[in-house]
Amino acid sequence: MNPRNVGEISDPSGVGTVGNPICGDVMKMFLRIENSVIVDAKFKTFGCGAAIATSSMVTEMVKGKTIEDALKISNKAVAEALGGLPAVKMHCSVLAEEALRSALQNYYEKQGLPVPFEVKKHGHDEHGSQY
Numbered sequence: 001m002n003p004r005n006v007g008e009i010s011d012p013s014g015v016g017t018v019g020n021p022i023c024g025d026v027m028k029m030f031l032r033i034e035n036s037v038i039v040d041a042k043f044k045t046f047g048c049g050a051a052i053a054t055s056s057m058v059t060e061m062v063k064g065k066t067i068e069d070a071l072k073i074s075n076k077a078v079a080e081a082l083g084g085l086p087a088v089k090m091h092c093s094v095l096a097e098e099a100l101r102s103a104l105q106n107y108y109e110k111q112g113l114p115v116p117f118e119v120k121k122h123g124h125d126e127h128g129s130q131y
Contacts, residue, residue: 005060025095
């Protein structure tokens with residue numbers, strides 16, 4: 001499958017950028033939200049094929065969903081939607097989940113609203129393993 005939704009949204013409702021300094025992957029997610037529904041999602045990712053694939057998949061998964069439903073999307077759901085990821089690439093699905101949450105956090109902050117969810121931050125050791 002070719003990556004979908006690559007690019008930027010002009011005047012987005014929310015933007016989130018996350019990265020893993022160990023592996024060098026950086027994801028930037030752009031969301032357009034209308035009436036609490038994500039109507040468009042795009043991404044720009046610097047990283048390996050798995051990072052690009054997980055970024056693309058999460059943008060496909062959130063389109064048309066309410067914010068509440070989008071927040072239920074986990075890194076495991078992203079990996080499953082791709083047919084699985086090697087264990088050493090699971091951190092890419094974690095970054096995709098974090099990018100989505102970061103963009104939603106930015107949306108709430110731009111609206112002057114409290115962020116109604118906990119922003120997950122996953123750690124990585126010097127070998128890239130999650131802790």
